[in-house]
Amino acid sequence: MKNCLVAQSGGPTVAINASLAGVIQGAIDSKQFDKIYGSLNGVQGLLNGRLMDLSQKFEDTPMFIELLKKSPSMYLGSCRYQLPDYSEDDAPYAYIFNKFEQYDIDAFFYIGGNDSMDTVDKLSTYAKAIDRDIKIIGIPKTIDNDLCITDHTPGYGSAAKYVASTLLEIGHDTSIYPINSVTIVEIMGRDAGWLTGASVLARNKYNFAPHLIYLPEVAFDEKQFIKDVRTAMDRYNNVVIAVSEGIKDAKGQYISATSAVEDTFGHSQLSGTGKCLEYIIKQNIQVKVRSVEINILQRCAAHMSSITDIGEAFRLGRHAVEVALQGKTAVMVTAIRKSNSPYSVDMGDTDVKNVAGLVKHVPREWINDVGNDVTQEFIDYVYPLILGEPVVKYQRGIPDYLDISHLFPNKIGE
């Protein structure tokens, strides 16, 4: 028998470890692999020989799979390493494939976003060029939900649930004073507005926040924005605005890049998008205004994940093993939505070239005409993805996650 290898790349999500758990469980259940290796810090682990025996971990650690499914961030760590074009520099390829040989790797699973799919593409192209039979499979993940072909990406549903819940809680928080106020909430998403749009799910029979939603898919117009805020203030005391960090003006320039601020040392500092909108409002409207950046919490708050998301992330991991055992390579596994009500998805796969380096945007028709809200189509799309809550185990008052000390081999945090 042969072995398989799995690695993670890109930014953290709360579901990426569930996909890793799916790969491990799938590989063990298949009985087709002797060992399951994890490469620490993406492909870098291969380059510097930092591999972890996950089959051993599975045997040694009770509840390993269950804990892994619920632990945030990346159990195997990440990397920012980008492979060169092999026609220009094949040294790292030769090194990596030498390692594949050395560890008898028959299948390599890479969990990540569109940059990681580029790596899957490059490695599988190289394998073909040197006629090496190894299955290289991509497994999608990103809170940004901007991968093509797949209906959605693991990590998105949980982040969407966190964003919607947080907006509801901010709705409660801002409602306490009977005076006008504006609260701007900046949400992650440089290129696509999927996550910011999910804030719409905070609305219920009494909570109308967020009252305005701005996505990068529509050019941001300052005059229209000021008009929108004034109109909202006529209707609501405490206006809450959800905005993507990546909104751009009609020329395609990031709004955050248009209002650099100078610190006391005279250095220009990019202020965030939320801060920019705060300045715009302060300049134009007499009202109490503040901005809130949800920041990295939206991608690491595993205590509030969507069980739909975690379950699908796990299924995609398992499915990747099946796909590899079918002999496929150079593909990314995908979720295919069969029905919204009852919600159901099938697992599929696609040529990784359909995904690598590409971005899926929110369709323009899922955003209202004036560009300050999303439509019912968007709601119908995202709603099923946030449903269901896992039982979070707490230990000493804080969530009980999996030990990640193997990520710090050279420092005291071992």
Added chain:
Amino acid sequence: MKNCLVAQSGGPTVAINASLAGVIQGAIDSKQFDKIYGSLNGVQGLLNGRLMDLSQKFEDTPMFIELLKKSPSMYLGSCRYQLPDYSEDDAPYAYIFNKFEQYDIDAFFYIGGNDSMDTVDKLSTYAKAIDRDIKIIGIPKTIDNDLCITDHTPGYGSAAKYVASTLLEIGHDTSIYPINSVTIVEIMGRDAGWLTGASVLARNKYNFAPHLIYLPEVAFDEKQFIKDVRTAMDRYNNVVIAVSEGIKDAKGQYISATSAVEDTFGHSQLSGTGKCLEYIIKQNIQVKVRSVEINILQRCAAHMSSITDIGEAFRLGRHAVEVALQGKTAVMVTAIRKSNSPYSVDMGDTDVKNVAGLVKHVPREWINDVGNDVTQEFIDYVYPLILGEPVVKYQRGIPDYLDISHLFPNKIGE
């Protein structure tokens, strides 16, 4: 029989509604009051006649008390109204006491922080001056935990749990890259470091974050700070720093006030404390650095509250009713710690003058000598307060909280 009145003031916490629930349950169980009125937006509701019949709400809404205990922010709204000295202007006093008369109010419960206790003090002093027999009782709340006499304040334990859990999740998030990085996490607390200190509870057998903790109780020294960060970087790849928004230099000036930034309009903008430390590190150390402001989430994330905190907030509400029925006035109810292990508290009360306008700081001996961490005494103090998790009900994928549309009477959000 007579009636009683309850109101909330100051900033939101996730436990202040549990104290309200305790007052309602206590008043109903005592059978000593005909009606329980809630004043909307603190004492302002009395001034503009916006009272809510909570006894009716209790009868009409199934699970009212249970939902109220778990809903964040302030069911009755808040206000920033400060009473004048009655010797200078007794008009609002005359108006308020006229309303007390009109609604046959025998006891007034005011849930809030040290400013609200000042209101309790002023109202009860006035009552005495005009020889009016009404019991005016303060119930503490604040995530800042800076009220005197009481061992701790409702709202603090839940915020502390949220901060500790978030720091653990940030610890996971920052661990994924095998390169040096510094993450600064700014936590609420203008005057006292109780909440920032609670971040220490994020540490466990594998997570050493936060590696440095800075509280307002110790003068912040930039040189020492740079030295601390360098030392931490020798030991850990990814250094996480927890800092109170209210840290000050040796002259008592807020650090955030020392580095105003100028926006593109040429206006000076106060940047946050976290941003200031970010600039300091960028100026002095070559390392990837970012700052995260937990912001209002730490006071409104009811989906992660401490059941110890919620339970005590409820008990203090009930106890306030008992104290009023004993004929006391001008007091604030208090939690008295009997034992740490097993943890237990008694309920007591104190003259509100011992609390009004005063601030309780973290004892200097609960902070290490060099001023960059807290001691075991601090841990022993805060640990029991974050224990226990309530069952959070979710509806359509987001937490199910109590409808607060009564707070928006004049706008469309009714």
